[in-house]
Amino acid sequence: MPTMPAPFTTDDYRARMARAADAAAEAGLAGVLVAPGPDLVHLTGYRPVSTERLTMLVLAADREPVLVVPTLEAPDAEEAAGAAAFTVRDWTDGKDPYAVTAPLLDADGRFGVSDNTWAMHLLGLQRQLPGTSYTSLTEALPMLRAVKDAHELALIEAAGAAADETYHEILKVRFAGRGEAEVAADLAALLKQFGHSQVDFTVVGSGPNGANPHHEAGDRTILHGDMVVLDFGGLKHGYGSDTSRTVHVGEPTPAEQHVHDVVREAQQAGFEAVRPGVACQEIDRAAREIIEEAGYGDLFIHRTGHGIGVTTHEPPYMIEGEEQSLIPGMCFSVEPGIYLPGRFGVRIEDIVTVTEDGGRRFNNTAREMAIVE
Template sequence: MSSTAESAQPAPFTADDHRARMARAARSAAEAGLSGLLVAPGPDLVHLTGYQPVPTERLTFLVLVEGQDPVLVVPTLEAPDAERAAGGPALKLRDWTDGKDPYAVTAALLEGRGRYGISDNAWAMHLLGMQHELPGTTYTALTRALPMLRAVKDERELARLEAAGAAADATYREILKVRFSGRKETDVAADLAALLLDFGHSQVDFTVVGSGPNGANPHHEAGERAIEEGDMVVLDFGGLKHGYGSDTSRTVHVGQPTDEEQRVHDIVREAQQAGYEAVRPGATCQDVDRAARAVIDDAGYGAYFIHRTGHGIGVTTHEPPYMIEGEEQPLVPGMCFSVEPGIYLPGRFGVRIEDIVTVTETGGRRLNNTPRELAIVE
């Protein structure tokens, strides 16, 4: 295996970047009929402020209300870290000390009534605490109220996603050089994880290695099965580089495939191409799913394509928008998501091919560019 030094760090996001994001979020909330937003530690807070505290039982909430300055409610002992965050200069801090009521502190920033968006990953105890403090308020999950909050990436976010995609591509090119036959799935998964880190990832989120019948489980976790000559092997791997996600899938074969295995792989490759070609501004998310699914349906394998065609990606590897029937959200330039159709034949084998795609002014652009043909490995 070859190695490479991590590429240069991109320029950090600025206080102005975070200020603009928070203003857009507050405006979008008002347009959606919300009185404001409560953003807990997690991906939304990182995106909006650059601040990434370790989640604990102590309440931290970013309070966004259109027409008001953003306020970050934090425990006093964490206030210095919050001030040093990229979004710190764009924020007012309201800290609370142990023994004080953080819900009363937060409630003072809100109206006594209204409907607020709250982070999906907010702790139930904090949601219940706010409901108790302000019984006239109601709450809705952010991904339900503002599903496109993080969906459209700016140029610097796209650059990070491109770098993550290139690192995942380099990982795939290297994994083709290792021996598969006679080794455990966990051995190949460990190789994938090491390569992702070698090519600059700071975090490995998943390394799916589904050999033979295990490939028919889309989210199979690499196990102790020894990979054998004649196996189809689904590889799906990714993580975070520069704070943004990678996620790619390719399917390889140990030795020469049967005619059926090659035919199924060709169908999935054609479906993946059809899904990619459906990407353009103004098309809907479900159009991408329909284009890919039609190819598999027409080939007689529709019952074996058992998941959506894609998911958004950004500061997390799964986020809105989702490429699935019923999702009528129009595609706009800057959206980034996977296109990953698959066929899964229970007890036999599976095939999946996945690229991250971004919407451009004229169509789509792949952020993964390794060959999609069935690769033969030893």
């Protein structure tokens, strides 16, 4: 059995919360309000269910972290607090949770709020403190989770290796004559076999369905002669995997091979552009230039990449207009594609991390077109 990674420590979580509070202060915010979801997991390791009952972490540069929770969840929160070093303040059913939270906030402050906060909770705080204002954490602190430490990098690398093992195994199954959903189920089972606790997506886009980048695997029967886009990933030990390869059932036509070769060249160009100090948009430009020069620019219809960590999609984004500089420890996808409506699609994707002098892939399966049966 694979060795379980060591858990994050109290010092890890304390440092993350302090960095978030300091970053908020530098951005002119009075603090950060974090609801259940990926930001709370990253900052504290606590994974409560998001419900109509308010749970909210309050961070400010000049105060100790406080987690407001329903009384019935206080025991779990107290246990988490021992590992993450925050104070628990609970409220009972029938009481106003916003009145409990309000004294923790500056009455006229502006706060960064995690993107998945329920509207009813934000409105409740506004009723209690009409002088406050709020902004999305993604807008205010887009780099909150973007730069990974060595422990996080090791977890993302392990998730990528598990996805690579999944790809190696899926090449052994039969495609022709089977439904897309059957192959998608094989992918999900393999991801779990190789240690994933959560499967987020298993795209199997055969033939014309491959021209839809986020095609949901359906009941279409995969045919001999089909190009098939495979895009799959999820969470292993709490960190994400995401990879794409495009295979062919039987030998491809010269036209199909040409499109695949263009995407492979574009993906390589995007990877080679990765280095510290380069703006995120330069990764998109490098990959897109190859596809445009080949005459398929209008058929590359999405950004070149997205960040990955405790979720499979998060900042930073590799897209024109994103001027954030790459920093060692950032992890993101490089995944150009070409999509010919009614015919087929091709996408090749690796997760990449920024190193001190360039980039390193966390997916290392062959990028040449694989032939399957």
